[in-house]
Amino acid sequence: MSAPAIERLTQIIARLPGLGPRSARRIVLRLLSDREHRLVPLIAALKDAAEQVRACSTCFTLDTSDPCTICADASREPMICVVESVADLWALERAGIYRGRYHVLGGLLSPITGRGPETLRIAPLLARLDDRVREIILALPSTVEGQASAHYLMDRLKTTGIRVTQLAQGVPVGGAIEILDDGTLALALAARRDA
Amino acid sequence: MSAPAIERLTQIIARLPGLGPRSARRIVLRLLSDREHRLVPLIAALKDAAEQVRACSTCFTLDTSDPCTICADASREPMICVVESVADLWALERAGIYRGRYHVLGGLLSPITGRGPETLRIAPLLARLDDRVREIILALPSTVEGQASAHYLMDRLKTTGIRVTQLAQGVPVGGAIEILDDGTLALALAARRDA
Numbered sequence: 001m002s003a004p005a006i007e008r009l010t011q012i013i014a015r016l017p018g019l020g021p022r023s024a025r026r027i028v029l030r031l032l033s034d035r036e037h038r039l040v041p042l043i044a045a046l047k048d049a050a051e052q053v054r055a056c057s058t059c060f061t062l063d064t065s066d067p068c069t070i071c072a073d074a075s076r077e078p079m080i081c082v083v084e085s086v087a088d089l090w091a092l093e094r095a096g097i098y099r100g101r102y103h104v105l106g107g108l109l110s111p112i113t114g115r116g117p118e119t120l121r122i123a124p125l126l127a128r129l130d131d132r133v134r135e136i137i138l139a140l141p142s143t144v145e146g147q148a149s150a151h152y153l154m155d156r157l158k159t160t161g162i163r164v165t166q167l168a169q170g171v172p173v174g175g176a177i178e179i180l181d182d183g184t185l186a187l188a189l190a191a192r193r194d195a
Numbered sequence: 196m197s198a199p200a201i202e203r204l205t206q207i208i209a210r211l212p213g214l215g216p217r218s219a220r221r222i223v224l225r226l227l228s229d230r231e232h233r234l235v236p237l238i239a240a241l242k243d244a245a246e247q248v249r250a251c252s253t254c255f256t257l258d259t260s261d262p263c264t265i266c267a268d269a270s271r272e273p274m275i276c277v278v279e280s281v282a283d284l285w286a287l288e289r290a291g292i293y294r295g296r297y298h299v300l301g302g303l304l305s306p307i308t309g310r311g312p313e314t315l316r317i318a319p320l321l322a323r324l325d326d327r328v329r330e331i332i333l334a335l336p337s338t339v340e341g342q343a344s345a346h347y348l349m350d351r352l353k354t355t356g357i358r359v360t361q362l363a364q365g366v367p368v369g370g371a372i373e374i375l376d377d378g379t380l381a382l383a384l385a386a387r388r389d390a
Contacts, residue, residue: 002285003259005247009240016233017221018214026212029282031241032248032257038211039245045204046226046238052200053227062227064198087224090197 006032058128060104060121062086076101079135082125082153084108084146088139100137103128108145109152117152126156135163142169201227253323255299255316257281271296274330277320277348279303279341283334295332298323303340304347312347321351330358337364 006028014024031039055061056068059080063069070076070093079100083089089102105120129136138153140146150166157164170188171180180188201223209219226234250256251263254275258264265271265288274295278284284297300315324331333348335341345361352359365383366375375383 002257002288003248003264005240005243005259006257009237009244012233012237012240017225018218019222023213025282025285027214028244029257029280030212032244033281035245038207039241042204042207043238043241043245045200045207046234046241048200049204049223049227050230050234050238053198062197062201062224064200069198085224086228087220090220093197 058124059102060086060106060124061089061102070101075099077134078132079137080125080128080133081137081139083139084141084149088141092139100135105140105149108140108143109149110145111148120149122153122156125153126160129160129162133162135165138164138166140166142167253319254297255281255301255319256284256297265296270294272329273327274332275320275323275328276332276334278334279336279344287334295330300335300344303335303338304344305340306343315344317348317351320348321355324352324355324357328357330360333359333361335361337362 010021010024010028013019013027014021016024019027031042052064053062054064054066056063056066056071058067058071061068061070065072077100080103081089081092081098081100082103082105083092084105084107086104089104092098092102103121103125105122105125107115107120109115109117109120136157138150140150154164168191169184170191171177171184177185205216205219205223208214208222209216211219214222226237247259248257249259249261251258251261251266253262253266256263256265260267272295275298276284276287276293276295277298277300278287279300279302281299284299287293287297298316298320300317300320302310302315304310304312304315331352333345335345349359363386364379365386366372366379372380
């Protein structure tokens with residue numbers, strides 16, 4: 001329909017998460033209609049990211065230095081928060097409520113898709129544990145796969161003698177009771193506290 | 196929070212239409228987690244588009260050739276469909292129901308923002324009219340600005356003697372009556388036809 005250069009760009013953008021053909025066309029038109037302020041800076045930023053960003057060889061987050069800024073920060077507390085993905089690490093950092101280090105698993109165990117422990121970064125996690133690590137926090141999603149992964153990790157970490165904790169489960173802040181699923185309601189009720 | 200190279204890329208992507216900080220972060224992570232199949236092809240496609248795509252100097256659509264493929268196509272019928280944007284041109288081409296040429300106005304008259312006729316591509320439209328053009332179809336949005344622009348163009352085109360038409364207004368295909376706005380209902384009723 002339109003020029004191959006436009007079609008190819010639209011197809012690549014349409015495959016990005018949350019986008020489709022219609023939103024990709026809007027984005028392509030916006031980029032082409034404002035080259036100087038949108039298209040050229042985007043190309044430069046993508047090239048910079050492609051050249052500079054690497055996975056930290058300790059915790060596997062994405063950064064321009066290795067070890068990453070967090071692993072290199074001596075003021076971080078001696079605890080490791082295990083997350084599924086860099087997105088989850090970013091969410092915790094944005095919240096600004098945690099001052100320890102991280103370990104990005106790179107996925108979750110999945111009996112359905114047959115994803116096993118060897119596909120996750122479990123060996124590098126065990127390898128970085130020493131007697132300075134005071135606690136390992138499992139911040140994995142509250143899903144079947146997340147909890148299966150958490151149980152597997154708890155089992156593997158038992159012999160280290162390090163304290164292993166999990167995020168609390170319950171009613172989310174701002175969450176209405178009537179729209180909560182039964183599982184969350186049951187957990188929140190069972191873990192109720194004195195007011 | 197994360198590396199400057201990641202932050203800058205996220206900010207640029209977040210400003211694209213339909214996106215925001217959250218969706219931009221997801222896109223950046225996807226790009227960085229699959230460089231070979233996503234990041235590298237995207238950079239190449241953006242560079243190709245930046246280098247190859249130009250506005251047609253006749254109709255102002257975006258293409259890699261000038262005159263564009265449509266203007267250069269001798270089999271197109273001798274009529275010009277005036278559209279607001281390249282996005283609207285693409286929508287008509289996708290529908291595959293029109294075989295004439297186009298003219299991209301590049302905007303609409305807006306008494307509110309003070310956008311006047313001199314900011315639109317009206318002079319180039321008048322300049323390309325000759326006695327081979329059989330009809331000018333105004334395919335402008337059914338909004339205050341679209342209809343103001345259509346009336347202005349009808350006035351300017353009156354002296355050419357060329358037939359000027361507008362898209363029909365009424366109930367959209369698949370559109371439920373109960374959710375239609377009053378304006379559309381009134382138009383559809385006034386323009387009713389024998390069944």
